Amino acid sequence: MTETSDPATRKAPKRRERYLSGIQSSGDLHLGNYFGAIRQHLDLQVAGESYYFLANYHALTTIHDKEQLARYTFDAAATYLALGLDPEVAILFRQSDVPEVCELTWLLLTATPMGELERAVSYKDKVQRNIAASAGLFTYPVLMAADILGYDATTVPVGKDQVQHLEMAREIARSFNHQYGEKVFVEPEARLGTAPVVPGLDGQKMSKSYGNSIPIFVSGKPLKKLVGKIVTDSKSLGDPLDPETCNVFALYSLFADDEEKAEMAERYRAGAVGYGDAKKALMEKIEETFADARARYEHLRSHPDEVEEILRAGGAKAREVCREVTDRARAACGVA
Ligand code: ADP
Ligand code: TRP
Numbered sequence: 001m002t003e004t005s006d007p008a009t010r011k012a013p014k015r016r017e018r019y020l021s022g023i024q025s026s027g028d029l030h031l032g033n034y035f036g037a038i039r040q041h042l043d044l045q046v047a048g049e050s051y052y053f054l055a056n057y058h059a060l061t062t063i064h065d066k067e068q069l070a071r072y073t074f075d076a077a078a079t080y081l082a083l084g085l086d087p088e089v090a091i092l093f094r095q096s097d098v099p100e101v102c103e104l105t106w107l108l109l110t111a112t113p114m115g116e117l118e119r120a121v122s123y124k125d126k127v128q129r130n131i132a133a134s135a136g137l138f139t140y141p142v143l144m145a146a147d148i149l150g151y152d153a154t155t156v157p158v159g160k161d162q163v164q165h166l167e168m169a170r171e172i173a174r175s176f177n178h179q180y181g182e183k184v185f186v187e188p189e190a191r192l193g194t195a196p197v198v199p200g201l202d203g204q205k206m207s208k209s210y211g212n213s214i215p216i217f218v219s220g221k222p223l224k225k226l227v228g229k230i231v232t233d234s235k236s237l238g239d240p241l242d243p244e245t246c247n248v249f250a251l252y253s254l255f256a257d258d259e260e261k262a263e264m265a266e267r268y269r270a271g272a273v274g275y276g277d278a279k280k281a282l283m284e285k286i287e288e289t290f291a292d293a294r295a296r297y298e299h300l301r302s303h304p305d306e307v308e309e310i311l312r313a314g315g316a317k318a319r320e321v322c323r324e325v326t327d328r329a330r331a332a333c334g335v336a
Contacts, residue, residue, distance in 0.1 A: 016154070017154050017155055018048060018051070018154050018155070019041070019044045019045075019049065019153065019156070019157060020051040020151050020155075021037060021040075021051075021052055022055040022147055023037060023054060023055060024058045025054040025056045025063075025072040025073035025075075025076045026059040026063050026208050028072075028075065028213070028217075029079045030207075031198055031213070031216060031251065032159065033159075034216050035194075035198050036158070036159030036160075036193060037157060038080065039193060041080075041085070041157055042084050046089065048155075049091075050091065051091045051093070051151055051321075052085065052090055052091070053094065053095050053147070053318070054093075054095060055144075056072075056095050057102070057143060058095070058143060059073070060136065061126075061131070061137045062209055074304065077094070083293050084293070087313070091314045091317050091318055092310060092311065093314035093317075094311050097311065097314075098150075098322045100323050101147055103326055104149070104326045104329060107326075107329050107330070108142050108146055111176040113171075116141075116171055117138060117139065117141065117168075120138075120140075120165075120168070121164055122141075122161065122165070123140070126209065141165045141169070142168075142172065145173070148166075148169045148188050149169060149185040149325070150326060153186070153188050154186060154189065155188065158190055159192070159193075159195075159198075160192060160196035161207075163192070170188065173185035173188070174187065180332040182332050184328055184332045195254055198250075198254065199247050200214075201214070201226065201230050201247075202231050216290055217290060217293070217294045219286075219294060223287070227282055228279065230247050230279065231247060233245075237274040240271040241268040241269070242268065242269075243264070243269070248279055249278065252285060255289055256285065264278070264281065
């Protein structure tokens with residue numbers, strides 16, 4: 001039994017920490033996903049109830065190949081597990097294993113002001129980057145609100161790009177609660193980690209859909225090739241370099257401790273390091289930091305049944321919670 005609502009009053013339960021977050025399974029998970037989101041998720045799994053999922057319904061806004069979608073979804077689950085998600089402690093599931101979330105999306109759509117969606121920066125940004133402007137892409141934030149509100153989540157650990165979506169989820173919760181005069185949904189809060197925006201190869205936000213990402217488990221030659229592509233200015237070897245504006249330094253800083261960072265910054269300013277050396281140092285950090293997890297990842301990829309079993313069990317638990325919240329919403333609006 002879950003404790004998500006009081007059936008006598010259909011009121012949302014008293015607030016206590018429940019962490020929830022999703023990652024689209026639309027490509028290989030990358031350093032931005034790790035430092036912006038996953039690292040927080042792993043830290044929080046011991047701090048309170050945690051629900052983490054692979055957002056494959058959301059990924060349908062960009063991926064239209066069924067095998068690719070299934071593979072990305074599996075790989076994202078294996079990535080979480082390899083990095084240390086403990087399925088005995090946190091609930092890991094596939095978004096589509098909880099179809100109630102689509103039902104809840106419809107109920108929420110009827111309480112979503114058009115203006116909210118029209119103001120969404122990420123929709124405009126994606127369309128500008130040639131992602132097809134489907135109605136699914138436009139209403140994406142409402143499915144995301146259902147993901148969050150459907151589990152009475154209190155805290156949503158995400159990167160900075162998702163803060164506006166969180167504001168929308170709060171607004172939708174308020175609007176629905178107001179419309180039906182009942183506190184059906186909990187208003188969630190965003191939680192940012194220490195690296196809310198990780199730059200990509202081109203200096204823009206790293207993203208699966210922008211072709212500028214470094215996957216977490218890439219190594220050897222392919223890693224070298226990617227790191228080689230990180231955009232820098234054209235200063236020559238021996239010139240003083242500015243660590244503050246350098247993408248290589250920004251990425252290196254994510255891995256380095258304070259002393260290593262200070263030392264690298266000093267070498268930049270003194271002209272004692274070229275971009276080639278800095279890239280080499282970054283590459284070594286990536287290889288070394290994820291070495292153990294990479295081995296676990298390869299193991300899981302060759303044992304898909306282990307992953308599938310974890311997702312199935314997680315999905316069943318998550319579904320129970322979301323069903324109960326969805327029933328609460330149905331009852332509030334009179335479609336029960
Ligand atoms: P992508 O933009 O690569 O498709 P998602 O949208 O699925 O990634 O993001 C999953 C999580 O990772 C979200 O919490 C998001 O804020 C975070 N995230 C994605 N890219 C970055 C980044 N470059 N820096 C910090 N956090 C990020
Ligand atoms: N929209 C999020 C992203 O692109 C992924 C996501 C879907 C999500 N549903 C969510 C994140 C619910 C947090 C909570 O990053």
